[in-house]
Amino acid sequence: MTTELKQQTVVVSTIDEMRKISESFRGQTLGLVPTMGYLHEGHLSLVKQSLEKCDHTVVSIFVNPRQFGPKEDLDIYPQDLSGDLEKLESLSVDVVFNPDRQTIYPEGFKTHVQVDEITRNLCGKSRPQFFKGVATVVLKLFNIVRPQYAFFGEKDWQQLAVIETMTRDLNMDVEIHRVPLMREPDGLAMSSRNSNLSPEERKQALSLSRSLKDSKEKIQQGIISSKELRQNIRNIISAEPGTQIDYISICDPVSLEEKEIIKGRTLIALAVKIGPARLIDNCIIED
Numbered sequence: 303m304t305t306e307l308k309q310q311t312v313v314v315s316t317i318d319e320m321r322k323i324s325e326s327f328r329g330q331t332l333g334l335v336p337t338m339g340y341l342h343e344g345h346l347s348l349v350k351q352s353l354e355k356c357d358h359t360v361v362s363i364f365v366n367p368r369q370f371g372p373k374e375d376l377d378i379y380p381q382d383l384s385g386d387l388e389k390l391e392s393l394s395v396d397v398v399f400n401p402d403r404q405t406i407y408p409e410g411f412k413t414h415v416q417v418d419e420i421t422r423n424l425c426g427k428s429r430p431q432f433f434k435g436v437a438t439v440v441l442k443l444f445n446i447v448r449p450q451y452a453f454f455g456e457k458d459w460q461q462l463a464v465i466e467t468m469t470r471d472l473n474m475d476v477e478i479h480r481v482p483l484m485r486e487p488d489g490l491a492m493s494s495r496n497s498n499l500s501p502e503e504r505k506q507a508l509s510l511s512r513s514l515k516d517s518k519e520k521i522q523q524g525i526i527s528s529k530e531l532r533q534n535i536r537n538i539i540s541a542e543p544g545t546q547i548d549y550i551s552i553c554d555p556v557s558l559e560e561k562e563i564i565k566g567r568t569l570i571a572l573a574v575k576i577g578p579a580r581l582i583d584n585c586i587i588e589d
C-alpha cells in the first residue's frame with residue numbers, strides 16, 4: 303500500500319521570504335495565481351491548472367487598495383484567510399504569499415503602470431483607477447515571485463487583456479495562461495463579490511447570465527445588430543428591480559473596440575450594480 307504524503311503549504315508575508323523560496327525553485331517551473339482571496343471554485347480552477355502545468359505553485363492573496371475607487375467596496379470586500387488556506391492546503395499548493403499593504407506600498411511609493419487604449423472602454427470608463435492599480439500590483443507580484451507562468455480567469459476579460467498587453471509591451475518573461483470563466487449551477491458567474499448579495503439580489507443577478515444566453519440564441523437565429531442585441535440585454539436585466547447597468551459592450555475580444563454588427567469573433571461583456579456589488583459577466587460569440 304502506498305501512502306501519498308501531502309506537501310505542506312508554506313505561508314509567507316515578506317518579500318525577502320518569498321524571494322528566497324522562489325530562488326530555491328530555480329531550475330524548476332513556477333506558476334503564480336494572483337488573487338484577492340475569498341477563494342471560490344473559479345480561483346481553484348486557476349490553481350489546479352498551475353499545479354498541473356508547473357513544478358511549484360504560489361498563490362498570492364492581497365486585497366489591492368489601489369484598484370478600488372474612493373466610493374467602491376474595498377471596506378466590504380469579503381475576506382476569509384483561514385478558509386482560503388484550508389482550501390489551498392488541501393490542494394497541496396507550495397506557497398501562499400500574503401503580504402500586508404505596507405509591504406506592497408511602503409511609504410513614498412510613487413510608480414504606476416498605465417496600459418493605454420484597451421483600458422478606455424468597458425470597466426475602464428466607470429473605474430478609471432482600476433487597471434492602473436491592477437497592472438501595478440501584478441507587475442510587482444511578478445517581480446517579487448518571479449514565476450514563469452501566471453494564471454488568470456476569463457471572467458475578468460479586460461483585466462486579462464491588460465495583463466497580456468503589459469507583459470508583451472514590457473518584455474516580461476512570464477507566460478500568461480487564460481482559464482475559462484466558471485459558473486454556479488444556476489448560471490451565475492463565480493465571484494467573491496457574490497457573497498455580498500442578499501438572497502433577493504442573488505436572484506436578480508441571474509439576469510446577467512440569462513441575458514447572455516438569450517443573446518447567443520438571438521444571434522443563432524440571425525440577429526446581428528449590436529444595437530438590437532444590446533437593447534434586448536437591457537430589457538432582460540432592467541426587468542429586475544434592483545439592477546443598475548454600468549455597461550453592455552459588444553466588441554472585438556482583442557482590441558475591445560465596439561462593433562455595430564456581430565461579425566467575426568465577438569465579446570459580449572456586461573457590468574451591473576446590484577445592491578452592494580458590481581458584477582461582471584461575459585461570453586464569446588465564435589466566428
Ligand code: PAF
Binds near residue numbers: 364436439
Ligand atoms: O482578479 C483579481 O483578483 C485581481 O484584480 C488581481 C489580478 C489579483 C490583482 O489584484
